[in-house]
Amino acid sequence: MSLENLNGSLETSFQNTIATVQFGHPASNSFPRQLLDKLTAEINSLSRNETVSVIVLKSEGAKAFCSGASFDELLQVENEEQGKEFFSGFAHLLNAMRNCSKLIIGRVQGKAVGGGVGIISACDYVFAAKESDVKLSELAIGIGPFVIEPAVSRKIGKTAMTEMTLAPHEWKSAEWAFQKGLFSVLCESSVLDAEVESYAQKLSSYNPEALHEMKKIIWEGTETWESLLFERAAITGKLVLSDFTKTALLQFKK
Numbered sequence: 001m002s003l004e005n006l007n008g009s010l011e012t013s014f015q016n017t018i019a020t021v022q023f024g025h026p027a028s029n030s031f032p033r034q035l036l037d038k039l040t041a042e043i044n045s046l047s048r049n050e051t052v053s054v055i056v057l058k059s060e061g062a063k064a065f066c067s068g069a070s071f072d073e074l075l076q077v078e079n080e081e082q083g084k085e086f087f088s089g090f091a092h093l094l095n096a097m098r099n100c101s102k103l104i105i106g107r108v109q110g111k112a113v114g115g116g117v118g119i120i121s122a123c124d125y126v127f128a129a130k131e132s133d134v135k136l137s138e139l140a141i142g143i144g145p146f147v148i149e150p151a152v153s154r155k156i157g158k159t160a161m162t163e164m165t166l167a168p169h170e171w172k173s174a175e176w177a178f179q180k181g182l183f184s185v186l187c188e189s190s191v192l193d194a195e196v197e198s199y200a201q202k203l204s205s206y207n208p209e210a211l212h213e214m215k216k217i218i219w220e221g222t223e224t225w226e227s228l229l230f231e232r233a234a235i236t237g238k239l240v241l242s243d244f245t246k247t248a249l250l251q252f253k254k
Helices: 033-048 071-075 080-099 115-121 149-156 158-165 174-180 189-204 208-218 225-239 243-253
Strands: 002-005 008-015 018-024 054-059 064-066 103-108 111-113 125-129 185-187
Touching: 008 033, 018 033, 018 189, 033 080, 054 064, 054 189, 064 115, 071 243, 080 115, 080 225, 103 115, 103 189, 103 208, 111 115, 115 149, 125 174, 125 189, 149 158, 149 225, 174 185, 185 189
Parallel strands: 018 054, 054 103, 064 111, 103 125, 125 185
Antiparallel strands: 002 008, 008 018
């Protein structure tokens, strides 16, 4: 299944019991709402697919894994309801990933910003190339990583999340992210795909029922996210209307 248009692309391929989902967008693999919704629907569909035991999540290209929310769409938000609706897209996706009955392996080939870091945090096991620096830039544009914070804090701890958030112009190295637990494996980009494929094949050879039960245990204690993430989306949706944020977004687009 494939979709390629101005709103980005989404493609899923299958090899035995492994489903590989690849998303892409010309603007550094950013996410307009339509693409977020399609990825969420695909994760939910694969969760119900009894022939799939493992999901690999990746993005296209070589430089950026994901640059987060679409700045073009953020600039089009005109009221709080629209703002909440837009950021709810990430809330729906993160909840779909944690509720998915399949283990999700992240394949990160390049830099990740904002929502991209949130998506990485919602993966169960992550392989990353050494070029995969990360940044939470939200404060620099007048908002904050409110929706993704629970996922990021769960993965790297509140202290490291705070360090990233309060230095919104600072890239953290892939080695830093690996040491903090955001990445499970750090490797050379030349062997990234081989490492991911080898691990996915090994993981998919295990008892599917055991994998499903392990997935539930991994995400124990996150049940409040069903409401929490949408409450956070409302906070961000309000802040994105500020003159500070509108001005900052226009500067970033230049």
